[in-house]
Amino acid sequence: MSATAAGPGSPIANDSAADHPMIDRRQLAYIAAQAADARVNVELEAEGMTLNIGPQHPATHGTLRIVARLDGEQVVDADPIMGYMHRGYEKLAEVRTYPQVTALVNRIDWLGSFANEVPFILAAEQLMGVEAPPRAQWIRTILFEMARVANITLFLGDMAVQLGAVSPVFYAFRDREHVLNQIEAATGGRFHPNFDRIGGIKDDLPAGWIAETRRSIGKIRDFTQEMEDLIIGNEIFQTRTRGIGVIPADIGLSYGMTGANIRASGVDWDLRRDTPPGQSSGLAYDQIDWKVWTHPDGDSYARYWVRLQEVREACHIIDQLLDGLPGGPIMAKVPRIIKVPAGEAYVATENPLGVMGYYVISEGGLEPFRVKIRSASFSNMSISPWLLKGTYVPDVVTILASLYFILGDIDR
């Protein structure tokens, strides 16, 4: 019947082909390829499948690659591969003067830059036996907490993106801007202030800054309330995070996990409060009234919740610091050319991502002999092979997001 419809030169000229019009050579090749694929998949499933996440993937906050061995949808073995952003700051710091090093370490955790400078400066001050005057310490603490707010604010929105809700991250960007503007007004740098100096800080606060900062802190308060309403109470958020990625406190500690991650596992430890005995923190936390938030669950939800409370607490801290800001000089007496006496010192502070510390060895020169940078995300992420084992592929993204790492802080 169709033979009449097809012309003499048509590909379906003969009858047998007309009975199966769909099957031509290309179709056959396609079916054969499908079958071959299926066979390969079956073979892969027998020995597990390897899933490569990253290096370029929105869930990895930069260039982190995770090679996961899967059994069905379950992760059998996860191996994070980093170094795509390794800049060798420990080597570079050996050929910089002490004041120059702060410009390098600014780039470690780039969302809370000012907080990176402080422990290094404190370590250098400890070696030199210098202490910053009270006003400098208070302004340092204010900027430190503002760096924390700028950093964690983004996390609060970003975590929702990993769960499929796109809008919170735009609110986060919108409200973080208020804080960044204030950091810029005080230091001149939105992202990389490079403002901390050995013996004090670079400049005093500009006129009108305190009132304006109060207003921006108010905006951040509203933002945390917004996130609490939008995310914490959200049913999807709760089902995707409650009981997912649970880290027992003891395991977290033996992996060196710090910051909000370990406080979400019920460990009540915060270097802002728990300074080593006899050592002055060099910051003003002991002179105001605030509290450390913990959560007993240790899951992704707890980590989000603790960070949300920490932003609120940071607002509370900044408000008090602005109220009680003492007068006086902002620089101690330090020589113009800074030579640090020979010695070794380690100072760590509670940074937005966790404990960050610098082990500085000086041999009396202009430049440090060795700087060991203990960054928070490096240790926080080293738990990930243990943590991701046995989880399901969709949860990998949530767990990584809730651990909250910055690639610059891992790779240094």
Place this chain on the structure above:
Amino acid sequence: MTLSSTEAETVDDAASDAPVDEARSSLLEAITAELGDAVVGSHLIPGRDVWVRVSPEAWADTADYLRNRQRFRFFDWLSAIDWMPSPFGRSLDAEIDSEVSTLDRMAETVRASRADQADGSFIGFEDSPRYAGGETRFQVLARLHNLTTDIGLNIKADVPADLTVPTWTDHFPGADWHEREAWEMYGVVFAGHPGLRNLYLPTGFEGHPLRKDYPLLSRLVKPWPGIVDVEPMPEVDEGGEQ
């Protein structure tokens, strides 16, 4: 909240020096008494920090003892130190500052460091601090923290000539990445580590970048200060500066 009970310490301790030093020195005494000959050096700065140097054979046992008997539950970090003075000189000593030329200084340091390595012992600069002492070029350095007393402890060990020390991963799983980093950056081998492979560097990378004799090429091709292409500042009005 099971663990919170162990963290029951007062929030604000008045900075009183005497009991503080007691805490650190009694800790040091306890460690010395328990580990005996394994402790080969120590250093205590009152009110600041404490260093303990153990023999390399006792490196892993020290971790075990500190974790299980001294309640140092928090593994802070682990790294290594290369005590060789840089053969490239101190890059910030510009030639105008010193009577010795940079090239002479470089040649001198290279000679000194080679001579040191030849007889196995290594001194380094006379003015290098070396808290808790040490005889070798490389040292491993780790830090543990006690959450109950808030005291941190620096533990050092000399790395013997075969560059091998026992691993800490059996006691602190978190030492895994830190040891991989120290291995690729310094070439220190951690015996018993489950998988010593590159962490940051690409596979097959030659050399150990954080060693002092590994050149920092950017500084060699353009010596400090970078006089060459720095444009002069635009004319500044003297009175304009406040």
